[in-house]
Amino acid sequence: DQQVKQNSPSLSVQEGxxxxxxxxxxxxxxxxxxxxxxxxxEGPTFLISISSIKDKNEDGRFTVFLNKSAKHLSxxxxxxxxxxxxxxxCAASDTGNTPLVFGKGTRLSxxx
Amino acid sequence: xxxxxxxxxxxxxxxxxxxxxRCSPMKGHSHVYWYRQLPEEGLKFxxxxxxxxxxxxxxxxKERFSAEFPKEGPSILRIQQVVRGDSAAYFCASSLRRTxxxxxxxxxxxxxxxxx
Numbered sequence: 001d002q003q004v005k006q007n008s009p010s011l012s013v014q015e016g017x018x019x020x021x022x023x024x025x026x027x028x029x030x031x032x033x034x035x036x037x038x039x040x041x042e043g044p045t046f047l048i049s050i051s052s053i054k055d056k057n058e059d060g061r062f063t064v065f066l067n068k069s070a071k072h073l074s075x076x077x078x079x080x081x082x083x084x085x086x087x088x089x090c091a092a093s094d095t096g097n098t099p100l101v102f103g104k105g106t107r108l109s110x111x112x
Numbered sequence: 113x114x115x116x117x118x119x120x121x122x123x124x125x126x127x128x129x130x131x132x133x134r135c136s137p138m139k140g141h142s143h144v145y146w147y148r149q150l151p152e153e154g155l156k157f158x159x160x161x162x163x164x165x166x167x168x169x170x171x172x173x174k175e176r177f178s179a180e181f182p183k184e185g186p187s188i189l190r191i192q193q194v195v196r197g198d199s200a201a202y203f204c205a206s207s208l209r210r211t212x213x214x215x216x217x218x219x220x221x222x223x224x225x226x227x228x
Contacts, residue, residue, distance in 0.1 A: 006154075034216045043116070043203050043219030044155070089154060091216065099145055099168060100216060104154035 003027045004092050006103035015112045019077040023090030023103055026071065030092040034100065035064060035075045038087045047088075048075070080110045114139070118204050118220035125227050131191040131198070133223045137206030144187045145217060146179060149201045161187060194227045201225075
């Protein structure tokens, strides 16, 4: 059973517009959420995180929103750039108890 | 300050051979995690180790797979008698704290195992 779901395998966005990547989770014990970015033939790299005590965290062009009641989080990238084209993984943790659980990823293509 | 180092980057094995994957964590990190990514799939947790101890191996197949993180040297993921279904990218990650807070895990570039 998938505890972290990314239901959109791919997303195409024009350069300069907003990219919105979505993630749902089922385990109510999860209290820390992260987004990773992965380029081909490389390992995932950490992008941004959010604790369950917050509903928003912003870092430059990247903002993560958390809706605990809906068990949903999203990553917003504004404005999108061609270099943002990558696979984005959502991950969640029951802090200190379980290793990170990852979704299947969403492939973002930013078109110039 | 080198990141997480994995070797080899690519490994080809014939069915029935052994595959040995190595991972050196970031300096100062004592928590090591192995994940596997099958084609078109996400990252699946396999095993979590600290020095000389396996903390959580709930994601590891019961047979043919083993992992260690000795007092000296890299962590090793060993797959015995490989089969075609073992073909995947294997990622190692390390963290400073068990919780993985403040940036989560740092991943290596992975080892791509191909079983022919």
